[in-house]
Amino acid sequence: MRMTKHTAVLQVLICILLISLNGYSQEHPNLILTKDGVQKIRAELGNAPLFDATLAKVKAEVDAEIALGIETPIPKDYSGGYTHERHKRNFLILQKAGVLYQILNDEKYALYIKDMLFQYEGMYKDLPVHPQTRSYARGKLFWQCLNDSNWLVYVSQAYDCVYNYLTKKERKQLEKNLFRPFADYISIENPQFYNRVHNHSTWGNAAVGMIGLVMNDEELIHRALYGIEDDGLPIGAKDNDGGFIKVEGQEVGFLANVNEPFSPEGYYTEGPYYQRYAMYPFLIFAEALHNVKPDVKIFEYKDSVLLKSVEVLIKLSDADGEFFPLNDAQKGMSYKSREVVTALDIAYHYGGHNPELLSIAEEQGQVLLDDSGLAVALGIRDGKAKKFQKKSINLTDGAKGNEGGVGILRYGNEDMTLVYKYAAQGLSHGHYDKLSFSLYEKGTEILQDYGLARFVNIEQKGGGNYLKENTTWAKQTIAHNTLVQNETSHFGGKYEVGSKHHSELYFFDDSNPEVQIVSAKETNAYPGTEMQRTMALIKTDGFEKPFLLDILKVVSKTENQYDLPFYFKGQVMQTNFDFTTPKTLEAWGSANGYQHLWTEGIGSPKEDNTKLSWLENGHFYTLTTTSSKDDDLRFVRIGANDPEFNLRRDAGLVIRRKNTQNTTFVSVIESHGNYSPVSEFSVNSNSAISKIELMSDTNEYTSVLIETKSNGEQLVLVVANINKQKDKEHTITINGKEYRWTGPYKFIKVK
CATH class of the missing domain: 1.50.10.100 (Chondroitin AC/alginate lyase)
Structure with a gap:
């Protein structure tokens, strides 16, 4: 043919x-490199300092491995x-x-x-x-x-x-x-x-x-x-x-x-530690799909949530770049990790070239050796980097953003940062700690979250895997700065129960940098008991630095025993209550995390306020809390029933309130003064508060008074517990004086 x-x-x-x-x-x-991209990279060699430095480092590393065989x-x-x-x-x-x-x-x-x-x-x-x-x-x-x-x-x-x-x-x-x-x-x-x-x-x-x-x-x-x-x-x-x-x-x-797992704005339900780990496959596969299968439009999927999540992850870090240890989390992990280097470079390249990301890349000190890394290196070379602004933010949890969240209040240049968790369970890496919080000054933990019980990739400690204490201690409610009822963890410590529920945001307001406030409610952790926790970061006259006001209101159908722990970092300076120290240490309880707490001191309040001061990283801190005469005050230290020394020996103060149905805990945490071990000078080592008082506490309203030592000024915060509408007008009479305002709360200065 x-x-x-x-x-x-x-x-x-x-x-x-x-x-x-x-x-x-x-x-x-x-896949990640492209033929055209390789040509561009070769053309820019010697002209992009950060890229060239990364290339030289990688070459030396690989050449050494090749030599070894x-x-x-x-x-x-x-x-x-x-x-x-x-x-x-x-x-x-x-x-x-x-x-x-x-x-x-x-x-x-x-x-x-x-x-x-x-x-x-x-x-x-x-x-x-x-x-x-x-x-x-x-x-x-x-x-x-x-x-x-x-x-x-x-x-x-x-x-x-x-x-x-x-x-x-x-x-x-x-x-x-x-x-x-x-x-x-x-x-x-x-x-x-x-x-x-x-x-x-x-x-x-x-x-x-x-x-x-x-x-x-x-x-x-x-x-x-x-x-x-x-x-x-x-x-x-x-x-x-x-x-x-x-x-x-x-x-x-x-x-x-x-x-x-991602909320609409990019919060990952397992928490920032595991978001960091997952960001590598999320972003590297997304880049590969973008290059090979552009029809998938992966960077546009769910309103570009993968790109948005990178900036959210950076916002979930302290002033040193270390991620807040929400849920299972190893402390010290930061945005300098290789996974975040990858995610940041890709987010910059495909997400609109946000110049603030370049300042984080400068801190990371390396880039990907691909198109996105070159783009970052060129942006830095051309002086486009701007400081990343970590401001107050409320992040929702859940695929639709309706499963609680995490509120972060920041004052100034991270001079004080509150991390308030009212989120969903966080999948299998979640902890039973509704309405818990941690507090930072710059990169210093004032009140800490324990994190996980694991020594990652250290073979001597359980093969580098999770230790049993992660379940018996780190996930239990008593390990966190939140309320424990009758020595049992939230949801009984049962995943199948906790995974069905989340806390509810009541309100969040960061519009006034001098008075930032977040409030949330939890009704499922203990059936028949409702908790509402309102936390305000306040900077005002009479205080050297911002302080945190914490109002935890508990309403229950039955009488219970309530424990409220505060895990502080540092050396105790002073208390205003007497306590006895046992000659022999004993574990506080037998289950739900209590078996891991040594009792180091037991006391009771001598006044209407209980005070504890401590020193950490050259700064003084004071916890002032309203007291009931029947309260037990207990110094505890982690480490009981831990024969292999798997747990850190951190300290805490726990307020126990027994045989109580409804109650409200009011606390203030201050940072004040400093101490230099070189000059041996102590400056402003005492609290600025003369007293705090729960002025009124009803179903509708809770009002708190703080009186300062310096000028006798009184500060009043009133919270509307039922109606949170911004346009709702409220009127309340306290000690014969009428207060009027609009919205869910009012902060008042009284001379």
């Missing part, structure tokens, strides 16, 4: 189409153990080597990646499940599928960078024996890990999706975005932490993990 010119052209077109459908016409790299040991260890850390190091270095190959065009990096990938290919096809049995979803390279997913998220980027360096036969071998089985194992073979809404699943979804994008495997990409359709899991299945794996009617997959 004679072939015409048109027939030949048609056959060529069909061949091109078939090749395209089989994925062989894809340009690589196209490749090692892929048979897995056997928990987090922190040698095999765990070696495989973790491998995936980090593979990703960096891929970037270096593309930017520097040096074949030694591609060869290193190829050799290591084939070493893993030879190992993986016969690799059994990891020998450590602690996880609800055991991996193969690591003790849990979570870390296996980490590996694939990073290694998929390396594979993309050397895709065209490898032959078709080599790619087929890797995909058949390593990448496809790997993706199937962490997803289809472990649906209890993969098919849920949780930071674990986010990593799993991103891992399957990213290798799917490199391989041009539409089935894997669909599985990443939408989960496994028929996973065979029973409704109500749980993981090791007691969190639900499968909830009836809940969607799964990457898009569900974007939609469900």
